[in-house]
């Protein structure tokens with residue numbers, strides 16, 4: 456499963472966002488945490504369940520379906536400890552970088568209200584585009600640090616063996632950087648690595664960061680009056696990135712009000728209903744303000760953030776393997792039991808391998824259950840496909 460890391464300087468709202476994403480609510484269910492690490496949590500991406508289109512009742516097993524929306528669990532890491540020069544081991548530098556290594560993609564959280572300076576202290580009119588640049592630079596410098604460790608020796612070895620890409624990718628092992636990535640990134644550089652300048656190595660680090668750590672920008676505290684301008688600025692400055700305005704605070708408030716049986720939160724429609732009639736005026740006013748905010752901004756942005764991270768940035772789709780293509784169920788009769796998040800381009804046979812190595816090894820063909828047609832091993836799957844895999848017994 457692809458893991459998403461939340462990063463950003465202190466006080467931008469990372470913990471608030473992490474809690475808003477990962478705190479359990481009764482409705483969505485109690486997923487056991489897969490790890491005992493307190494900064495790792497389970498959240499959900501959501502997409503329309505095929506039960507709507509097929510007009511059937513589903514009984515999900517590995518995910519939840521609420522009013523036709525399927526919630527598929529994903530893992531989130533709160534990567535705490537980013538301070539300037541974290542790459543040199545300042546603050547919790549090494550822990551920060553270790554967590555970062557585990558993430559397949561990350562959400563860069565910035566304070567769109569401009570009320571925290573580069574180190575996370577209270578400020579006025581701070582420009583959040585600076586924070587994004589600072590974070591990218593930290594990661595570049597971290598990669599640069601790894602590549603250039605023992606560079607003299609390493610570059611000579613690469614030169615002798617005429618296999619620069621292999622040697623650099625080995626040096627960066629654990630970062631999802633392949634030999635091909637390095638090969639493509641060094642295409643325009645001198646053939647002899649011993650001739651590379653510091654600038655060449657920095658550019659290489661940047662290119663490798665872009666390949667190995669896709670990111671999107673979360674413009675948090677979007678509820679603050681100064682946020683609008685800063686969000687515009689972020690979108691203009693980082694045209695190649697997805698920028699999502701969020702109010703983690705409002706999302707967390709709603710989630711806790713839901714857990715406390717004060718409201719019924721209708722996530723799909725960005726609305727809620729108050730179900731507790733003992734609220735005081737201040738509480739009612741706060742909830743009315745939030746209702747207006749949701750209407751005006753199409754929600755708190757937190758759901759968009761997760762969906763964009765998985766469906767756009769990581770290019771994933773949700774597919775539904777079944778064992779009976781007529782009843783859309785597994786052996787026990789559970790209808791549309793499992794939702795699998797897979798990379799766009801995943802083939803029927805690759806899905807078989809994801810379910811079980813044995814099923815992959817003995818794959819014969821698959822069936823598109825919605826269309827009731829046979830599909831071959833190399834057929835690429837589409838969003839919301841319901842697939843039966845036929846394998847040799």
Ligand SMILES: Nc1nc2c(ncn2[C@@H]2O[C@H](COP(=O)(O)OP(=O)(O)OP(=O)(O)O)[C@@H](O)[C@H]2O)c(=O)[nH]1
Pocket residue numbers: 463464465466467468469470471472535536575675676677678679701702703704705
């Ligand atoms: N207005 C507003 N305030 C927010 C929002 N999210 C977080 N905050 C506030 O910002 C402050 C910092 O939030 P945290 O979640 O602790 O920030 P952090 O990035 O985890 O900070 P560190 O733990 O120091 O790294 C708190 O006072 C939050 O209440 C938001 O969406 N809107």
